[in-house]
Amino acid sequence: MWTSNGRPDHLIGRAKRSLKTLGVEQIGLWQLHRIDPRVPRDDQFGAIRQVLDAGILRNAGLSEVSVEEIKATGKVFPVATVQNRYNLIDRGSDDVLEYCAANRIGFIPWYPLAEGCLTRPGGAVDRIAKAHDAHAGQVALAWLLQRSPVILPIPGTLRAAHLEENSVAAGLSLSSGEAAELGAAAGPLFCPGLAPGRNRPNLRALTRWGVLGGRG
Numbered sequence: 384m385w386t387s388n389g390r391p392d393h394l395i396g397r398a399k400r401s402l403k404t405l406g407v408e409q410i411g412l413w414q415l416h417r418i419d420p421r422v423p424r425d426d427q428f429g430a431i432r433q434v435l436d437a438g439i440l441r442n443a444g445l446s447e448v449s450v451e452e453i454k455a456t457g458k459v460f461p462v463a464t465v466q467n468r469y470n471l472i473d474r475g476s477d478d479v480l481e482y483c484a485a486n487r488i489g490f491i492p493w494y495p496l497a498e499g500c501l502t503r504p505g506g507a508v509d510r511i512a513k514a515h516d517a518h519a520g521q522v523a524l525a526w527l528l529q530r531s532p533v534i535l536p537i538p539g540t541l542r543a544a545h546l547e548e549n550s551v552a553a554g555l556s557l558s559s560g561e562a563a564e565l566g567a568a569a570g571p572l573f574c575p576g577l578a579p580g581r582n583r584p585n586l587r588a589l590t591r592w593g594v595l596g597g598r599g
Contacts, residue, residue: 389419391430398434414444414466418452428459435460444489450482464489466537470496471508471523471565484531495527495536496520511561517551524552526565 388394394415402410415431418424431443444464445456456462465483467476469492476492483490504519512522520538527536540546557565 387417387419389415389417389422389424389427391422391426391433394427394430395434398431398439402439409438410440412442412444412463413440414446414464416446416466418445418448424452424455425459428456432460444491446493448479450478453479453482453488462488464491466491466493468492468494469527470494471526480531480534484533488533489535490531490533491535491537492527493537495538496523507564511557511565514561515555515557517555518548520549521552521555522557522565524549525555525557526562528552529557529562 398410398413401413413431413434415427418427431440434440435443442463443460444466445453445462446466448456448465448467453462453465465479465488467479467490469476469480469490473494480490482488508519508522512519515522517525524536524538527534536552538549540549
């Protein structure tokens with residue numbers, strides 16, 4: 384089971400180990416994937432400041448954080464990126480995205496397709512995809528890319544063909560009406576598999592509202 388470990392010596396050691404494993408002179412971007420609640424956060428931020436000052440890292444970012452936590456981190460080192468869960472349905476980090484956009488911080492949404500629950504046939508996503516001769520997943524990614532210029536989605540894949548398919552989203556242009564329809568249709572709903580308090584969507588609601596399709 385994955386657990387967070389924010390002890391300063393551990394963070395510094397992991398950064399050095401990553402540098403050696405990658406075989407590079409400097410790591411371009413290294414992220415603290417969770418702020419460990421068992422360790423004073425300023426101690427964790429200070430450790431990252433140390434490896435930045437040592438030249439081991441060029442940039443450092445955070446993951447699963449609030450606006451307040453980004454501001455607190457910024458007092459110790461400049462935050463280059465924030466990686467929070469975010470997609471058409473899970474909008475729990477809307478405020479974080481807006482803060483990142485206003486402060487030129489890259490926003491990396493993980494779980495961008497909600498493990499496929501956005502790509503089922505017959506709903507709004509699928510209908511708009513057919514209008515563009517595209518796949519539903521490409522539309523969901525295109526919506527993210529048009530949501531903000533600081534967004535860089537990271538959809539997971541095990542196949543090169545799937546990677547190429549996802550990359551098509553970068554050239555897919557949704558109309559303002561289509562983007563608004565997707566946002567309005569999916570925003571308030573819930574999808575299974577997401578943690579409580581993070582806009583957990585519900586398949587029955589999605590089908591009823593026509594996002595995933597079904598009888599209507």
